[in-house]
Amino acid sequence: MVSGGCQSRNNVIMNSSEYAIYVDQPLDTAIINYNSFSHNNWITNNPSLYDFDTIYYTADPMFENPDSNNYLLQMFSPLIDAGDPNILDVDGSRSDVGLYGGPYGQSYQYKDLPPKKPKVTHASPAPPLPTRKK
Structure with a gap:
């Protein structure tokens, strides 16, 4: 915890x-480093409080099967070895971002x-085709 603020590291925050x-309470500062923000409308309601001084990711985290609550990272995920370099994984390598x-x-x-099949979240009818003039 930072005096008057908070810290967040190595998290995946998605689908908001x-x-x-x-933030609904005043903060002096917040340290938000080495996090992944995926499929959110906005990262924060008050960006002036945050110091995105290190790294944050917005790419697809490439979970194995998030629909079944399987949040293991797939090979080639941008979050592998992308966490805070001062935090190590159990194998001694740089920490992965996430659970x-x-x-x-x-x-x-x-x-x-x-690759997974894309999910259709919104579909619009196709516009009418133009007619040719004779």
Whole structure:
């Protein structure tokens, strides 16, 4: 904890329809480093409080199967060895960002899975085709 603020490191924050981080109390500062923000409308409601001085990621984290609550990272995930360099995984490498990274995380073999089919979240009817003039 930072005096008058808070810290967040090595987290994945995703699928928020509003803000990934919402502040409703005054803070002096917040340190938000080595986090992944994926599929959120906005990262925060007050960016002036945050010092994004290190790194944050907005790419797809490439979980094995998040629909089944499987948040293991796939091979080639941008979050592998991308966490805070001062925090190490159980195998001694730089920490992964997310649930299974860090000294209390889990060591596992990264799977090279085929790409997932895109999910259709919104569909609009196709516009009418133009007619040719004779």
